[in-house]
Amino acid sequence: MLILAGTIPVQGLPLLAGPGNLTPDGLLIDGHLLDQNRGTAAMMTTVAVVCQKYGLPAPLCVTAGDTGKRDGSSKVYAYLTERLSELNPQVIAFHYIMPDIRRNNQLVKAIKQLKRKPLLIADAGSMYVAKAGGHAPYYDIFTPDMGELAFLADEKADHPAYTRGFIWHMNGEASELVQRAYHWKNAADILFVKGTTDYICRGGQILKSISEPSIPELEAIGGTGDTITGILAALAYRGTDLIEACLIAARANREAGRLARPTPATQVKRIIEHIPQALTLAEKWLIESQIEPLGIIPDYIQKSTTVAEEQATIH
């Protein structure tokens, strides 16, 4: 099972937990139709699109309305903490949520009690709280942008807004920021740094860089980082070697951007529409590039789950 967790900026939206199904009007979860335009909904929609392309079971989406008052975030933390043992997920992708160290500590404790550790991917507020709570190395993948990488690199900062200026000014020095993040144990096993150039990092080193096709406008478009996290989560769930998954996600997001021919005013919906075709192009690119996978394949690959089994667990 692939679990996607995060909040939606809709006041009063109750806790929703159910398969994320694509419809022409948006993503349908637990009887509620969500606008896919940014944040958690963009990430979840992307995952649903990739799962559909590869015939994977729909992800279990856990979400609630939160406009910054932490009400929805608390519901998502509580649901996961209480239900994880029966859900027994293979992959969890955490997204927009109010950073709450106490609740996240409880969640991490619940994960540690599972028979098998799921692959953990964190972006946005979930990544902030993982770092602030000292759990970063326990996670498998973080997906920061350059500003967030500076935050991870700053051992003193509790939130990106408190990143010290001299570190924030190291914007062009990804390598040094990556080293700092790993040195201070504020990085997950793998860092996927999103930006003009995407960096895939492990053990304090940049393993791969991807900068083509170059679509500078993507940085301005809200949600284009969320689509990367979504592609990555779905590919990891598919059992793809994790570095290979990062390479495909980086390339596919750029290809989707190229296909959409965006301006800085384009909305991410238009990018998501092109992801299935972009994935095909990215896989072709990877084969032609002859980049060797590094063999970082999660151990749940052999234990595939049928769609029927997944749906039974969700309900």
Added chain:
Amino acid sequence: MKGFLNKIFDKVDSCVRKNNSVGENDGAGSGQEASDGPGADKSNLQQQAARGLLIFANTTEVIRAEEILKSTGYQIRVVSPPAQYRTGCDLAIDFPLVEQVGIIRCLKEEKIVPIDVLPLSAERLEPLRLCRITDFGDYLMVKAANMKITLHKLTWKIVNISGGGCPDVPYLAAEMIGKRLPEAPHPKKLGYTLCAYSLSVAYEEALRIMEGQRC
């Protein structure tokens, strides 16, 4: 009046008790250096991480602020302030740092303004106020910390907002995109978190650029 003073004395007692239990480090300490290297005394630092202190001019304001914030549902508590702010047995409010914007706004609405806001990390840090500008030709992107706001240069309409990780960011984006910069709601008026604060820094910088007063 007597009841009110008793309330203050209760708080003072509480302050003394907390000072006596600093070794337990409940997150209400005075911001001493907690870590010299990776993993060194990490638990101590993590206890303090992501909390902040509101410093007030007097104890009366602390008590009013406590009542207001608790009744609004914020997870706060009254603690002793760091040494440099102590003038006797003073009080401060320990709060979740990430909710700084919402808390300050909530207090301002009640006409209470803290004299300072301190992150309870290993040293005194200031919120980042630096901006970077990217020119896309017809569009301009202003970036502050982890937040980016993009505008159409002719109309000054907000066309995109990206970055951030707190739940109010997608909400702010939905409320602001499509509006002209001067008519869009200020992120500090709608947001609650430090991501909203960073977006407000970018927003204000964009306003300065629009007004031809680039600094």
